[in-house]
Amino acid sequence: MKGSLTMRTQKCYAVRPNVSEFLDIARRAYTEVVDDIAGLVAQLGEKYSLPLRTSFSNTRGFFIQMKLEGGVLPGGKLPEDFIKKNNYGFTTVDLMKMNDHCEEALKDIFHMSYVVVSRLMSDVCEHIHCLYKLSDAVSMLDMLLSLAHACTVSDYGNV
Known part of the structure; x- marks a missing residue:
């Protein structure tokens, strides 16, 4: 899923909500732009009575895709020289502007996610010695518990 829209969306929400107010605002702006793009494509589909849908690619961003059944265009058929692919991709000036807004929001x-994660890493690094001590204590307890269990199960106490 490298570079897919799903992966891109997951990266947007990698930091939980309510950690940074500005991050939450930027995510809302991104979501609104994506919703506006879907609305624009639906509007164009209704306006021109075409089977349009919103699509996404890494290189093009969001674009309009039209799938034609049997390669038939609303005004007639494709010329015989053309090989039917049944899909056509388009964009509009408004969609290009919305893609730019989307990229800015991303x-x-x-950037804000990086700042939040960097701050968390620096806080963790300040207390890393405590984590080392805790892991040492937990591993010692695990070893003692394993030895006690082995003695109990195997009856080593009576030897």
Whole structure:
């Protein structure tokens, strides 16, 4: 799923909500732009009576895709020289602007997420010695419990 829309969305929400107010605002802006893109495509489909849907690619961003049944265009058929692919991709000036807004929101989200994660890492690094001590104590307890269990099960106490 590298580079897919799903992966991109997951990266947007890698940091839980309510950690940074600005991050939450940037995510809302991103979601609104994506919703506006879907609305624009639906509007265009209704306006021109075409089977349009919203699609996404890494190189193009969001774009309009039209799937034609049997390669028939609303005004007639494709020329015989054309090989039917049944899918056509389009964009509009408004959609290109919305893609730009979407990219800006993503840059903000990724930057703010990086800041939040960096701050968390620095806080953890300050107390890493406590984590080392805790892991040492837990491993010692695990070893003692394993030895006690082995003695109990195997009856080593009576030897």
